[in-house]
Amino acid sequence: MNIFVGNLSAAVTADDLRRLFAGYGTTINAIIMRDTDTGLPLGYGHVYVVPEQAAYEAIINLDKQELKGSPIIVRECLYRTRQERRLRRFLWRGNERRVAESRRHNGYDQTSRQRTG
Template sequence: SNLSWSTNDDNLRLAFSSYGQIVDSIVMRDRDTGRSRGFGFVTYSSSAEAQAAIASLNEQELDGRRIKVNLANARA
């Protein structure tokens, strides 16, 4: 979370790609405006890769913003 409005799908994938094999990545956008909602999802092929990305990228800067990286929680 806390992604810059300028962060796009490609920037997100590039930033996270050094920590493992990415299965999917997306910056969530508003349906009406197309503007970033400030968060996205990255799916790795293993939980170890996801943990490495969390440990390395949480509270680091991406596109001028300090991002928060954690595991996604399932919606109730």
């Protein structure tokens, strides 16, 4: 089972994740996601653990546990279909448009970020 691990400090490595999940089944893979331009960690990663029951135990026991100074978030990784991702993006853009229109309507200047009235 693929497990999402979030709120990771910049000092956490993939080996740290492997060691953390070592007591819960077999860790097949651990990866920290990095920015493609800078190579800096993005603050989240994925760990693949088998069997599934051990993965669920890890999620329950490791969520909100502190790792290198910050409490981590451990969740089951949810896969979204392309259609679900598009819908989510569309809804976000619609909300962004509504916020911009309401700011304009209420006299909020977007360029200077100050009220105009």
